[in-house]
Amino acid sequence: MITLPLAYRLSGGWLHIGPPYIYIDIDPILVQLGPWLAVRWYGLMYVVAIMVGLWVIKGYTTRKGIDQDMVYRILWWCIAAGLIGGRLYFVIQQPNLVQGYLLQPQRILATWEGGMAFYGAIFLVIPTLIWRARVERINPLVLIDAGVLFGAAGQIFGRIGNLINGDIIGYPTTLPWATVYQNPHSWACLNPDTCNVPVQPAAGYELLINLFVLGLMLYLAKRVRRPGILMLVYLFSYTISQFLIFFTRANDIVSFLGINVLKQAQWTSLIVFILLLPLTYWVLRRSTPVPVGEVAATYGIPQKPQTELETKVLTEETSEIPASETAVTPEEPAAAEETDSTETVADQAVSHEEVADTNQESTTSETTSTPETLATEETPTATVADQDVEKPAETDEAVDVNDLPAVPKDKETPQKA
Structure with a gap:
């Protein structure tokens, strides 16, 4: 039997498998930090269980x-509820409830003394x-399914x-897989009747059942689309x-x-089993498979309307944008083009007037211009300019007349004596 001494050596003497029993010699305290603080195996297992x-x-x-941020938001509430529920349900089951806990309420918080009832956590x-x-x-139901999978x-x-x-102490037995606790600090050795005595490994039985249930639930989790089924299987x-x-x-x-x-x-299991029957009927009737x-x-x-917050933020951002940075409407380019065309016609009119002035200067020495003649010559130019100024009014956005180049007064035909 080479493996049996090997298991004993690898465990540092903590675990000795037969023959004929399983001997456990482990101190529940993993590390003692001063007289008041200790790291216990049971607490370490809670941390590992959560991870x-x-x-x-x-x-x-x-x-x-369900995203991971939501999982963590919900996790801390469930951890607190599990610890409180598990501890309180253990306390109310104790025969010395009044003398041991109600008259000494500080002992209710003494989880290091042992005592957690998983039904209370549920x-x-x-x-x-x-x-x-x-x-x-x-x-x-979807969230509870995830919760029971976590619990399993x-x-x-x-x-x-x-x-x-x-x-967790079982009845004394002679079965070859019976557990014998040997460490004097073990909970089993607090009672001489259970220290160094082979007993039923009740916690080991529960461990094997938990492994089977977890495997079953992982199998169903990928195949069942009806919310609430994992909850029923676990309960x-x-x-x-x-x-x-x-x-x-x-x-x-x-x-x-x-x-x-x-x-x-x-007794608790019987009551819960009876309550599960109508719950099962309700889940199968009301919960529908997810397409x-x-x-x-x-x-x-x-779901909460998503446009409520988005609309408020969009309104605030729009109100902060300066008027000069607002988007150009499709009508503005057209107005700009018409303004440019108006300015071009006006420039052509001015150029035409300059040419006329030049011709008149060249003929001044030959012919003396009368006021009536000058008035007659200036009339077409003024008419073209007036038409150009009135043209932008036909567009959707009126063009300011002041923006058009005015006809220089000094370009009028000079009257020579």
Whole structure:
């Protein structure tokens, strides 16, 4: 049996596999930092569970239309809800609830003393997911499906933490895979009846079931288009497995409705199972498969109008643009062309007048010009100029007469004595 001593050496003496049992000698405290601060295996497993859970659901959320920014916004709410719900549900199940916790409320926050009930996390996380889905305007069932996929992946590392802690103790057994806790700081060794005693590895059973459920959900996640199916698969799997596994756990029998047969988690599993029946009917009846090409997260969910903010920003930007920078309308180039043509005609008229003046100067010495003659000669020029000035008025935009070149007065025909 070469592999058995090898496993013992590789684990630094923490793990010794047979024969005939599995011996665990691990201190729940990984690193002690001063008298008040310690890094524990169980807390480290929570961090690893969150990181692995995010990695597992990344592809799923991307396919369903949930971006990573939204995932992180929702994640912190769910972590807080899971810790609070899991701790409170554990506390209310304790037989010394009044003396141990209500009269000593500081112990409620003492998670390092052990005690988290996963059912409590489920009961508070699911309403939190529904609330955040309404805030983000996405389908709550799609978000819950992503949440249970995250939980199935993270639970695996939680069970590893339970195995190291020794806080899930099964009944004594002689099975070859029984677990024996040897470290004096282990939770199992707080009770002499369970220290160095082979017991049922209840946490190991849950670990194997979690691996199977995660594989099943990853298979369905790529094939099922109806939102809510992953939620039902996970909840049914968890309730049934908890009901069965607790037959191997050495927990106290709890009386409920005068029946002293089951334990607290088993009663909870029965109630949850009954509630899942109408929930399953509702999901199968109300939830419809998402058509191919549609975004599952927003399909059928009214979205906030996107033009409200965009219109406000566009209005503010437009009001800040100077009038001189506004776009030129198609009519302006036409007006400009007509103005240029008007100026050209006026220039031609002026040139024609200059030529006439030159001819008159050349003939002045021969003929004396009378006022009547000059008036007669200037009449055509004035008529052309007047026509040119009135021409821009036919366009859509009137041209200012002042912008046209005026006929120089000094170009009038000089009257020589």
